[in-house]
Amino acid sequence: MLGTMQDRPLVLPHIFERAEKYSSRKEIITGDATGGVQRRTYGEWADRTRRLGGVLDQLGISEAGRVATFAWNTANHLELYFAVPCSGRVLHTLNIRLFPEQLTYIVNHAEDEAIFIDRSLLGLIGPLLDTFETVKHLIVMDDGAPTEFPAGHEFADYEELLAGAEPVEFSVDDENRAASMCYTSGTTGHPKGVIYSHRSTFLHTMGAMTADSVGVAETDTILPVVPMFHANAWGLAHAAVATGASLVMPGPQMTPPALAGLIESEKVTIAAGVPTIWMGVLPELEGRDLSALRLIPCGGSAVPKALSEAYRAQVGLPILQAWGMTETSPLASVARIPSTLADRPEDELIDLRASQGPPVLCVGLRVADQVTGEELPWDGETSGELQAAGPWVTASYYNDERSPQSFTSDGWLKTGDVAVITPEGFVKIVDRTKDVVKSGGEWISSVELENEIMAHPAVAEAAVIGVSHPKWSERPLACVVAAEGSEVTKEEILEFLDGRVPGWWLPDDIIFISEVPKTSVGKFSKKDLRERFGDHVLPTAGD
Ligand code: ADP
16 A cells, blocks of 8 residues: 555644744734834734633633634734634634725624724724624733723723633644634625635735745845735744744835834834725935835736836845635736846746746636637637636635635636736736726725716716826726706815725716616716726825
8 A cells, every 4th residue: 555644634723833832932013003123022922812712612602613803913913813713712803904995894694792902993993883783802912002991891901811721732623623714805896715725825825925036035024014804914923933934014104204204113024905905105205325225016906017127126025916805815827037038038027026926836817708618728819707726715604695606617716806827827907897806905996986876866876996106006086967958066065975984995086977878778987987997096196
């Protein structure tokens, strides 16, 4: 008989124990709400994480119970990242930028039993607490903010709970057990939940460590500006723990000067965030010592060529573009230039860096005809829907009957992005079929915004498209048809929307047209509108 390998499960306690045993003197640095930074070693972190496991037991969180976080990127959040799944529960990171109805929906849909909240974020979540049906425990992590505690609710203090708990042993036997979940808000309707298993998270962590993807190593000091509530902070938090890399967590200190200051003072080697972040930070980097910085991974929206080139000119490093989705854990492709293309002329290299790149190991990407579903050639010209498969690509949405329409018959994820693939296997996103606007890395649903505009009595039709914006990547432009015999102004519509949608959803401009172009089946033709108004210069473009 042929010998076989031992069947050891790929579970998060293994990653946790590595940091505890081998990296105990390395540090996690967190910015707090007072402008200061707190330092915690991995050794202290590991002890607290085991105690947190004890806290979850004491609170009576059920086996596989969902534990939510409403928090910045902090060392405390990293404790939750491991204590929850390593004790068999499921971590549910709540996106602090979702709007109230969405937060209520996802907390109730996931049936969260407890929420761990940063004190500085209490004001955001406070008004919603009464709408949560299953939450039994509210725990506050004091980040030094003077925020008042919302009346009428009981809050436990994170530090007091930890001090009163015993450290626990972690063990998870089944690698396919759920470890965490994240909801992604999309085109219409409620956000959809994606469940990450121990195995998918473990493999994704290793994916972030391969040298030709992000290549996280023990020698790195990582600043994840990408939120821990958004698609696993792109795998960087787990990869840091797995390798023992130092972590610099900005906490609420998200302003460009604060981030630039952390990069310099903590000698950050990898700093990752969406394009909007890097646009804001660039002027703040002037004159600073950035000699430690070796990589600036960026994704969530297309990285403008000019931005990457500006970093190359000023910092000496182009931005490393990555593409992914909440559904793909998210790391799926990275635009690293292989040695076989390194001798191409400079302008071609610039174009390659501005593409989404080839898939990382374990992930398959293909483009398919949007009507027939047939796979399309890698000719760099024929565009089709981008589809993804792999062990860290979701196979369904959590308890959601909309699941089937997002997958092909052979199980590939339909991404809603439209792309070409070059003969070398580089993906270039050219369009999107999902009807959303992505502003600063977060989604605005065009359809919901349109519905709110059309609720105005003087509006007959409204169609919203995303228009490129130098700071936010995209901002909404509303194309409005006034009701017959009515007159309405941009200011009246904006005033009407105030309070009906989150402030950051308000269209940057409203243009009035005589008719919204329609497709053959009578739907708003966003493609036509994008062709007509895609170049529209928003009045906010110079801000
Ligand atoms: P994330 O923002 O972490 O990538 P989301 O699930 O919120 O995750 O959004 C995924 C979508 O964001 C993709 O389907 C795509 O439309 C867009 N996106 C992500 N990365 C890029 C990129 N590098 N270039 C263009 N679009 C991107």
